[in-house]
Structures are given as structure tokens and as C-alpha cells.
Amino acid sequence: MTNHSSPMKIVVVGHVDHGKSTLVGRILNETGALPDGKVEYLKEVCEKRGMPFEWAFVMDALQAERDQGITIDTAQIRFRTASRPYVIIDAPGHKEFLKNMITGAASAEAAVLVIDAHEGVQEQSRRHGYLLHLLGLRQIAVAVNKMDLVDFDEARFNVVKAEIVAYLNSIGVEPTYVVPVAARSGANISSKAAETPWYNGPSVLEALDRFEQARPATDMPLRLPVQDVYKFDQRRIIAGRIESGRLKVGDTLMFAPSGKSARIASIENWGGTGIQAVSAVAGQSVGLTLDEQIFVERGQIASLREAAPTISHTLTARLFWLGHQALKVGSRYKLKLATAEYAVEVVEIQRVIDVEDLANHQGAEVGRNAVAEVVFRSKAPIAHDSFIDNPRLGRFVVVEGYDIVGGGVIAEQEGAAERLDHKSTNITMVNHKISTEVRAVSNGHRGGVVWLTGLSGAGKSTISMEVERQLFLKGWQVTVLDGDNVRHGLCSDLGFSPDDRAENIRRVGEAAHLFAEAGMLVVTAFISPYRADRDRVRTIRPAAFHEVYIATTLDECERRDPKGLYKKARAGEISEFTGVTAPYEEPDAPELTVATEGKSVDETVAELLRYIESNFSLSAREQAVGWGL
Amino acid sequence: MTAMNDLDALESQSIYIFREAFNRLDKIAMLWSIGKDSNVMLWLARKAFFGHVPFPVVHVDTKHKIPEMIEFRDRFAKEWNLPLIVGENSEALASGMGPHLGRVECCSALKTEGLKQLLSKHGYTGVFAGIRRDEEGTRAKERVFSPRTEAAGWDFKDQPPEFWDQFKTDFAPGTHLRIHPLLAWTELDVWRYIERENIPLVNLYFAKNGRRYRSLGCAPCTGSVESNATTVAEIIEELQTTKISERSGRAQDKESEDAFERLRAGGYM
Numbered sequence: 001m002t003n004h005s006s007p008m009k010i011v012v013v014g015h016v017d018h019g020k021s022t023l024v025g026r027i028l029n030e031t032g033a034l035p036d037g038k039v040e041y042l043k044e045v046c047e048k049r050g051m052p053f054e055w056a057f058v059m060d061a062l063q064a065e066r067d068q069g070i071t072i073d074t075a076q077i078r079f080r081t082a083s084r085p086y087v088i089i090d091a092p093g094h095k096e097f098l099k100n101m102i103t104g105a106a107s108a109e110a111a112v113l114v115i116d117a118h119e120g121v122q123e124q125s126r127r128h129g130y131l132l133h134l135l136g137l138r139q140i141a142v143a144v145n146k147m148d149l150v151d152f153d154e155a156r157f158n159v160v161k162a163e164i165v166a167y168l169n170s171i172g173v174e175p176t177y178v179v180p181v182a183a184r185s186g187a188n189i190s191s192k193a194a195e196t197p198w199y200n201g202p203s204v205l206e207a208l209d210r211f212e213q214a215r216p217a218t219d220m221p222l223r224l225p226v227q228d229v230y231k232f233d234q235r236r237i238i239a240g241r242i243e244s245g246r247l248k249v250g251d252t253l254m255f256a257p258s259g260k261s262a263r264i265a266s267i268e269n270w271g272g273t274g275i276q277a278v279s280a281v282a283g284q285s286v287g288l289t290l291d292e293q294i295f296v297e298r299g300q301i302a303s304l305r306e307a308a309p310t311i312s313h314t315l316t317a318r319l320f321w322l323g324h325q326a327l328k329v330g331s332r333y334k335l336k337l338a339t340a341e342y343a344v345e346v347v348e349i350q351r352v353i354d355v356e357d358l359a360n361h362q363g364a365e366v367g368r369n370a371v372a373e374v375v376f377r378s379k380a381p382i383a384h385d386s387f388i389d390n391p392r393l394g395r396f397v398v399v400e401g402y403d404i405v406g407g408g409v410i411a412e413q414e415g416a417a418e419r420l421d422h423k424s425t426n427i428t429m430v431n432h433k434i435s436t437e438v439r440a441v442s443n444g445h446r447g448g449v450v451w452l453t454g455l456s457g458a459g460k461s462t463i464s465m466e467v468e469r470q471l472f473l474k475g476w477q478v479t480v481l482d483g484d485n486v487r488h489g490l491c492s493d494l495g496f497s498p499d500d501r502a503e504n505i506r507r508v509g510e511a512a513h514l515f516a517e518a519g520m521l522v523v524t525a526f527i528s529p530y531r532a533d534r535d536r537v538r539t540i541r542p543a544a545f546h547e548v549y550i551a552t553t554l555d556e557c558e559r560r561d562p563k564g565l566y567k568k569a570r571a572g573e574i575s576e577f578t579g580v581t582a583p584y585e586e587p588d589a590p591e592l593t594v595a596t597e598g599k600s601v602d603e604t605v606a607e608l609l610r611y612i613e614s615n616f617s618l619s620a621r622e623q624a625v626g627w628g629l
Numbered sequence: 630m631t632a633m634n635d636l637d638a639l640e641s642q643s644i645y646i647f648r649e650a651f652n653r654l655d656k657i658a659m660l661w662s663i664g665k666d667s668n669v670m671l672w673l674a675r676k677a678f679f680g681h682v683p684f685p686v687v688h689v690d691t692k693h694k695i696p697e698m699i700e701f702r703d704r705f706a707k708e709w710n711l712p713l714i715v716g717e718n719s720e721a722l723a724s725g726m727g728p729h730l731g732r733v734e735c736c737s738a739l740k741t742e743g744l745k746q747l748l749s750k751h752g753y754t755g756v757f758a759g760i761r762r763d764e765e766g767t768r769a770k771e772r773v774f775s776p777r778t779e780a781a782g783w784d785f786k787d788q789p790p791e792f793w794d795q796f797k798t799d800f801a802p803g804t805h806l807r808i809h810p811l812l813a814w815t816e817l818d819v820w821r822y823i824e825r826e827n828i829p830l831v832n833l834y835f836a837k838n839g840r841r842y843r844s845l846g847c848a849p850c851t852g853s854v855e856s857n858a859t860t861v862a863e864i865i866e867e868l869q870t871t872k873i874s875e876r877s878g879r880a881q882d883k884e885s886e887d888a889f890e891r892l893r894a895g896g897y898m
Contacts, residue, residue, distance in 0.1 A: 283638060
């Protein structure tokens, strides 16, 4: 009778030449995973060539056999002990060490760290130990290898053991067992060796069998990140995988960060027994229908109200960096956490960690393969858990351009975070009868603020009026707030001092967001020269705010001078004129920069229209499924 | 449900992969070779999308396929209401390409090139393929979301990191992704799942006169193996004792030691 439990995934790591391959070769041999006669054949080959036999050759032999068409997986080698099946994940070293090691080790449930009894703990021993822990691996057994080279000396073993245990303890890892082995001779691999009468612990295989199989996190609070919303037929199905906890029909789900709730009406499935499920547990990919048509979209996290995830705009995380370009304060990335994506900025590098001695360094940047503690700030609120509370919602990857360039685990946060059920300054709590989403579906586009900034004469008004005209013709709900126009009414009491300019922008910002909330696409045309003022407008509703820099040089603006203002400013007739007698602060990282010089108005208008349509239109998919409604 | 077994876990992971690709990529399609793996893949897609297949199912016809496979394709495309697209490299076919001109050459022209033409014609940015890690050494090194260059090439020496189920879903214009929902499955898992779900298969997999097909491809390059297994249960029993590799009947792999690696680096599945 074959046991079909999922294989236990283990990763074998260690410093180069400490005997990782030899240990793996031995394990495969002792468990009968090698084809008959393989070892004898290899011994013969070695003898003929006059070289000593190495167990590591078994791995190479598998490689060669693979090419002859025998089913052996070099990246993931299977074997089984009397109690269960295993997959050894080969995490190769060399040049791309960290990237591949993390790809392999991140899916392992337990690890064996191999250390040379003669050389003792080395740099990679510590680095691997540190990274395994960072990845969340809590079960690490240590094999102190090459005991034959130190005459199976108990005192030497104890020295190496004390050294590695001290290091692992310092990073919060308690190794399950520290086993003295000689992989080459097979001592303490599958059974207790006669050479180590002083050792009373388990053999390597026994230590493996004592690892606990990772269990789906069914007893933790429910976390169901929404993967998608389907409307293939009359059903509107919320699809996702339960990362932790359990749910049943009738439970009230709350979606973070929106805070909206509805009850589970049904659990949908297809095929199988055809019996409608009434409950589901962690690990299952499910489809749910709700009793109310609330707005739900990918990235939101469903939980039960009494144990909701944390929500905050900042995350403090321990990060491993794989990017070719260093991470710096002020750098912007895409952060992917469960199924959500966030635009984030690095606001602080708290410390860069030397995994050798765990010393902290102050650093302005985090280089490739380094580990650091970093604070990210997001424009939109992030629903998450700390890694300690719930690893699956407490980790994320960082994307730069097209590539994943790092991963991080979230530290517990003090102060900054809010629970959903608490009052929060970050979340709009007012309930309109007509929701933002209903407006968007009705209009065919989202509401939002497209904030043009640039020098006087840069082209803001010209571009915005034409964009408004074209969008209007396409049936959009659109309006323009123009600098000169609002100063006749809303801001007629204000001048051009920095304070008055700030107040002008504040009022316009608030007004623009009110229009946006009403479902309109608002294009604003204000010089808005101060970065701080614009950033303040962004914080009103970060997700809806798109800063567009109309980039035209001062020389060109002055040459155009459509209102004759530059001439007056130069003549001293206007005080505090931006670019002449008052500063203009260019945006650091606008959502879009439109350069106008050498282009026709039509071209720049088309550029902005493309941006607006791709960012505010509901896609055909969203319209078809009612954008999550 | 109270606990998941190993097949439940594999199924859930495959469904997760399907849904990720469907959400993150604009134009996707699924390769349907009519073999057992791609039938399981198709079944999983229908599970993921509640009985629907919301993207085209693509079959690259080499005109050398075994007739039973084409019959099966046409029957189930109709019965399951599949959005089927059949492609072929008509130029190579017209010039008389066949295994007599070299098996690797034939595979490259009719399958790989036929596929590339189909991809560029429809502008697909993601293609599901039913490969598994345990099939063959180069497939063992694959990622679930595996990027391909503009020429459909595979850079197996510098693959992207892939961990915590965060897949590479951003890529340069002109390049595309191969998505492998069955990567973690073994041949035995596939057959146990076929048994559990009662998934229909081409009858070539079942023994007739002491022989059966273990892997299906084109007629000239696909050999049968000795077997008396006439039911799925008997095949499962057979697989638990066999030491013969699954692709042993596939002649194009054996043209040279690195034939399969060359095929795959050039864009073969």
C-alpha cells in the first residue's frame, strides 16, 4: 500500500566544500533512491581512472543519467524513508547564489545545514542560516560533517556545535538536532555509528523524520486575499485562496482595507462530486458568492471582523535585496503583497545587517545580496499582518521595472498601524448611498484628479482645455479647474505670497477631490510651484491623485509668454513671479512627465489622453464584470 | 472540508496559477496537445473558472498526429464548448517537412515554429503549457511563470527568482511568458487525478495487444511501450513499479545527448 501524502520538502545548505553533495548522495543511497548497481559502477569507474571514489559523484551521475532519459529531477530529487516521501531541493551556489537559493529554499519546510568539523563555522554557514530564518524556516537540523577527519573527537564536535548553536540562537533559531556525521563513510546517516559512542541523538535520517510537516494554517485567523472577481454567468464569484483560517457559508466577511462587509451566500465549485461545499479551509482555492453586492476587487483581504489584518501606509520590513541596482532612500518600487500591488517609496534605511557578525551598519543604500531593515511608504493603505503573526500576509516582494528585485518580511508595528474596526484618519468612513464604484461603472471611468504642474506658459491651460473637450466628446464626466479662473471666485481673496499660494492650492485640491468623489475626472491647471503643497493635495486621496509635470524650459515659456506676464515680471511690474522672482520646484517623481518642446499641441494632448484613458477607463473586463460589483 | 490530501493541494496550487495568469496577463491561451497532461490541465482550467474556459485553447497541428488524437480533439472541443484555435506551419508543411529531414528539425519547424507563428499572429503574451518537472531534466529547472525572449528563446542559465507564490508577471513588450500549472505534478499524480476526477483520455494510453502509449506526440516519432494495463487503475499500478522513463518512446529526444535541451532553448514546450 503506497502512502500518498505530499512529500516533505527539505533544502540542504552549507559553506562550499563542507560536504553538501556528499551528504545528499549518501542519503539517496541509504534510502534506496539510486538505481541498482549505480554505486558499484561508479566505484569501478573511479578505480579505473585511479581516483578516489566520492559520494558527490552520485549527483553528477544522476545528471548524466538524466540525459539518457531516466526520470530523475536534478532540481528536486525525490526519496523516501520508511515513514514518508521527501523532496530534496537543490539550491545551487555560484554566481547567482542568493536568487537561486531563495527560489529553492523559500518553498522548503525544513533545512539541513552542513558544517565541516575541521573548518568549523564559515561565512556561508552563517549566511545560509540567517537567510533560512529570514525566509521563515524554523526547522533546521545541523550536520557536523567530516567527523572522520577529526577522529570522531567529541571535544571537537562540541566546539563546532557550541559555535553554530550560539550563532543560530542569536538570530532566534533553535536547531532541532546537531548530528556528528561522516557522510563519506556513512556514519550516523541512517543509523547510530559505532565511532561516536558518546553521541546519543538521532541519525540524519531520523532527524529528518522528526521534522514536522508544515500544516495548512487552519487554526489561524481567516485571511482570504481576493484574486479576482468573475461574472462568467449570472453568478458573481469572488475567487481566491484561503491563506489561513477557515470559513463557512453564512460567515460575515469583512474586506480590508475598504471595511465593507457581506455574508457568504455560497461556496461555488465545478466538477468533483457535485456536492455543494458549505465550508473551506486554508490551502483551498475557492469561489464565493456574497449576499450583498458590495464592491470587492483583487488585492483586498477578506477576514472575520473580530480578527482583521492591520492597515497602514508604512511598512517596516527586513529585506533581502537581489537587484542589480542598489536600493536607496527615495527610490520607488512596486510592492506585491499577497494579491495586492502598491506603489511605494523607500523612506528610511534603518540598518544594513552584516550577516557575518550581525553588526548593524548605517547605510545610505542596500546593495545586491545584502540584508537590511527598511521603511516603505505607500500611497494607498496596505492591509497586512506582521510576519510573526501570519507569514503569508506578512511578506512581500519588490518589483523594479519587469523584475522581482527583493523580498521582505514585515516587522511588528507600533503606533503607526490601525485596526480596521478602530477609527482611522486614513479611511473614508462616510457612506454615500451611491458608491464610488457605482458611479464608475455608470460613467465607464473612474473619478480622479489629474494635476498638471509647470511654469507659467508651459502649456497647462491649453492642454487641459483640449483634453477636457476630447474626453467630453467621448462621453466622459470631465471638468477643468484653471488657475486664473478660480482666482476670480473661490480664491479671489488670495495673493501670491507663499502662504497665499499654499492656501490657494489647498482649496483647489479639496475642491478637485470633491469633484473626483462625485465620479468626475478633474484636470487642474495650476503652476503649483511648491512640492510640499502638491504633496499635501496628494494625501487627501492618494490613489486618486495623478501628478503630471508639463515640462517646458523657462526660456521657452518666456519666448511663448502668451499673457505677456514674463515681460511684466522682468520689468518689475509683477512681484513673486514663478521662475523669475519666485522658485519653481520640479516634481520628484510625477506619475507622468509631458515634455512640450518640439511637439505640437495635438501631440502633447494625445500623450496625456493616452495616460488618462489607460489609468481611469474601466477595462472591458471590469465593465463586463461590473468592476467588482 | 476538514483536511486536504496531496491531490487537493496540487489542484489548489494549479488553480491559483491559472487565476493569477488570467488576471495579470492581457492575452493568454492554452496549448492543448491532446495528451493526458494537457487534458488534466484543461480540466483544472475548467475548475478554476467554474466550468468555463475563458481563453482560447490552441492546438498546433503538425499533420503527423495520430488520427485518434484529432478525433478526440474535435469531439471534446464541441462537447465542452471550447474556444479552439488550430494552427500549423503551412509553409513548412507545403515544403514537405517531415521527420525524414531530421527529427529535431521537424519538431522545430512544425511544432516550435508553428507555435511561434500562432503566438505572433494572435499577440498572446501568456501561454499555458502542461509540462512537469519530473518529466525530463531541463523541465526540472523550469519556473512556473517562465519568460521567453522575442524569438521565443529560453534563457535557462539566468531565470528570474520565484518564491512565495509571487510570479513574474511584468515583462518587456515583444516577450511573452510560458505558464506551467502542472510543474509540481508527477506522472503518477496525473494518473491518480485522472482516476479521481474521471477525466476522458485518448484510448491510445490503454494497452491493446500487449502495448500502450505512455506519452503521445506525432505518429512517426512516438513509440508504444510493452504493457497490459487496460484501465487507469492498472496504469497507476504499473507506474509504481516501472523503471522506464516516460518519454522513452519519444524519438526526437534521442537524436543527440542534448537534443531536448536544444529544442527547449529554441522555444519548444
